[in-house]
Amino acid sequence: MNWGGNDTVVRIIDLKNDREVMAIRDFLSGFDLTFDPDSVEYTMALYREEKLIATGSLGGEVLRNIAVSRELQGEGLTAVVVSHLMSEAARRGRYHYFVFTKPDTAHLFSALGFQEIGRAEPYAALLESGVGSIGEYCRDLSRAVAALPPGPRAVLVVNCNPFTLGHRAVIAKAAAENSAVVVLVVSEDRSLFPFPVRLELVRDGLASLNNVLVLPGGKYIISAATFPDYFTRGAAVDAQTRLDADIFGRHIAPALGITRRYVGDEPYCEVTRCYNQAMLEVLPEHGVEVVVMPRLAQDGVPVSASRVRELLRTEDWDALRQLVPDTTYRYLRSDAAWPVLESIRISNSRH
Numbered sequence: 001m002n003w004g005g006n007d008t009v010v011r012i013i014d015l016k017n018d019r020e021v022m023a024i025r026d027f028l029s030g031f032d033l034t035f036d037p038d039s040v041e042y043t044m045a046l047y048r049e050e051k052l053i054a055t056g057s058l059g060g061e062v063l064r065n066i067a068v069s070r071e072l073q074g075e076g077l078t079a080v081v082v083s084h085l086m087s088e089a090a091r092r093g094r095y096h097y098f099v100f101t102k103p104d105t106a107h108l109f110s111a112l113g114f115q116e117i118g119r120a121e122p123y124a125a126l127l128e129s130g131v132g133s134i135g136e137y138c139r140d141l142s143r144a145v146a147a148l149p150p151g152p153r154a155v156l157v158v159n160c161n162p163f164t165l166g167h168r169a170v171i172a173k174a175a176a177e178n179s180a181v182v183v184l185v186v187s188e189d190r191s192l193f194p195f196p197v198r199l200e201l202v203r204d205g206l207a208s209l210n211n212v213l214v215l216p217g218g219k220y221i222i223s224a225a226t227f228p229d230y231f232t233r234g235a236a237v238d239a240q241t242r243l244d245a246d247i248f249g250r251h252i253a254p255a256l257g258i259t260r261r262y263v264g265d266e267p268y269c270e271v272t273r274c275y276n277q278a279m280l281e282v283l284p285e286h287g288v289e290v291v292v293m294p295r296l297a298q299d300g301v302p303v304s305a306s307r308v309r310e311l312l313r314t315e316d317w318d319a320l321r322q323l324v325p326d327t328t329y330r331y332l333r334s335d336a337a338w339p340v341l342e343s344i345r346i347s348n349s350r351h
Contacts, residue, residue, distance in 0.1 A: 007048055007049060008048050008077075008080075009046070009047045009048070010044060010045075010084065011045050011046075011047055012042075013043040013044065013045055015040070015043060021035070021037050023045075024043060024065075027045075027052050027067065030067075031067045033065060033067060035065055039059055040057040040058060040059040040064065041058060041059055041060075042057060042085075042088055043055065043065070044057075044081070044084055044085065044088075046081065053069045053072055054066075054068040054078075054080070054081050055067060056081040056085050058088055058089055060094075060224050060225070061097055061098050061224075062097075062098045062099070062100055062225050063082060063085045063086070063089075063098065063099050064099070064100050066081055066099070078108050078109075078112070079112055082099075085097075086130075095131040095132075096129075096132045097114075097128065097129050097130045098127070098128050098225040099114055099126070099127045100124060100125075100126055101124070101126075102122075102123070102124060102125065103119055103123075106119070106125040106127060113129050115127060115128055117220075117251065118244075118247035118250065118251075119243070120243040120245075120246055123238060123239030123243070124239040124240070124242075126225065126243055126247065134220055137255075138251050138254075139255070141252065141255040141256055142255045142256075142257075144215055145180075145256055145257065148179075148211070148213060149179045149211060151178070151179025152179050152259060152260070153178060153179060153182070153256065153258045153259065154178040154181050154182070154258055154260040154261065154262055154291075155181070155184065155256055155260070155261050155262070156170065156171055156174060156181065156182075156263070157186065157217060157248075158183060158185055158202065159185070159186045159305070160185060160193075160198050160202050160305065161191040161192060161198060161309070162193050162198065162201055162305060162328050162331075163201040163202050163305075163325065164303050164304065164305055164308055164324050165324060165325060166295050166296040166302065166303035166305075166323075167202070167205075167264075168325055170262060170263075171206060171209070171212060171262075173262070174260075174262040175209045175212050178260065180211045180212075182212075182215060182256050183202060183213070183214045184215055184216070185198055185199045185202050185215070185216060186217045186221065186222045186223075187216045187217045187218055187219065187221075187223070190224075192343055192344050193340055195216075197340065199214070199216060201331060204325075204327035204331075205325045205327045205328060207327075221247075221248065237270075237271055237274045237275075238274065238278075241271075241274050241278035241279075242281075242282055244278075245275075245278045245279045245283055248283070248288075249283045250286060253286055253287075258288065260288065260289045260291055261279060261288055261291070262291045263290065263291070263293070264293055264295050265292055265293065265294055265295055276290075280292070298322055298323065303323050307323060308320060309344055311323070312341060312344050312345075317333075
């Protein structure tokens with residue numbers, strides 16, 4: 001279609017067409033941006049006289065891979081790309097939008113009504129617009145924790161895919177060292193165990209700890225917006241770990257009233273190790289102490305969810321029984337777990 005009555009044309013990119021994908025990838029490389037067609041669901045481009053001059057993509061609520069030819073910046077093309085992507089998102093029933101961009105281009109999106117919610121210099125900034133905001137999310141969190149006992153309060157963010165004795169040991173230690181503990185379960189549904197199952201297993205496994213509150217993490221903690229490479233094998237880990245930590249320290253920690261964040265040390269996953277390091281560097285700037293705890297070990301081997309999934313693949317129930325609470329074990333042996341177990345058997349996913 002033509003835009004603005006001139007020779008600028010909007011084209012929808014066929015993400016299965018290698019030639020079209022390569023054109024987008026080559027264009028974005030000039031802005032030090034990468035492009036993975038598997039990480040987006042929709043990509044558009046602006047052409048002028050058959051020359052690619054701007055592009056942008058949509059993945060979930062995230063507007064990403066947005067770039068405009070440098071010689072044409074100032075013509076309002078960023079607004080054209082963003083407006084097009086927001087219209088496409090709305091057509092798909094989405095009315096809240098994130099933009100993940102570089103700090104030196106964040107002002108372009110602020111001018112379009114986006115609010116910056118986090119920044120990790122010199123790598124990335126995250127902005128949002130539309131229905132819902134991090135302010136509303138934080139107010140909901142504050143209401144949820146209002147009834148917790150007074151005194152020092154800590155938090156843990158967990159995926160628990162599935163919930164193990166290792167997870168429980170870290171949380172129980174935090175509960176013993178603080179008046180109250182909030183456990184936020186990652187809501188992004190990209191793990192082999194679906195989010196509702198993970199949330200229920202954590203709640204069941206911690207039911208005996210009366211100063212622990214388990215809540216959904218929501219879309220501002222280790223989500224496709226704040227931390228997409230937690231779920232993939234991407235390379236932008238430094239940017240995303242520090243951005244996620246900044247958002248947590250700037251907004252979420254005050255809403256929860258916490259002064260400590262507990263993490264288990266990470267013997268296996270490089271992304272999680274980087275995340276722990278980012279928290280150690282960023283969160284103290286926001287008044288949050290980071291407590292790193294050794295993982296619970298069995299026969300010298302750290303207890304981990306990845307180990308549990310491997311034992312599920314081989315159906316070694318005796319060994320698995322030693323790594324999970326009774327509540328998790330009962331679920332794994334139930335008929336309700338059968339679809340999850342089948343997906344684990346055929347998957348090589350690290351999550």
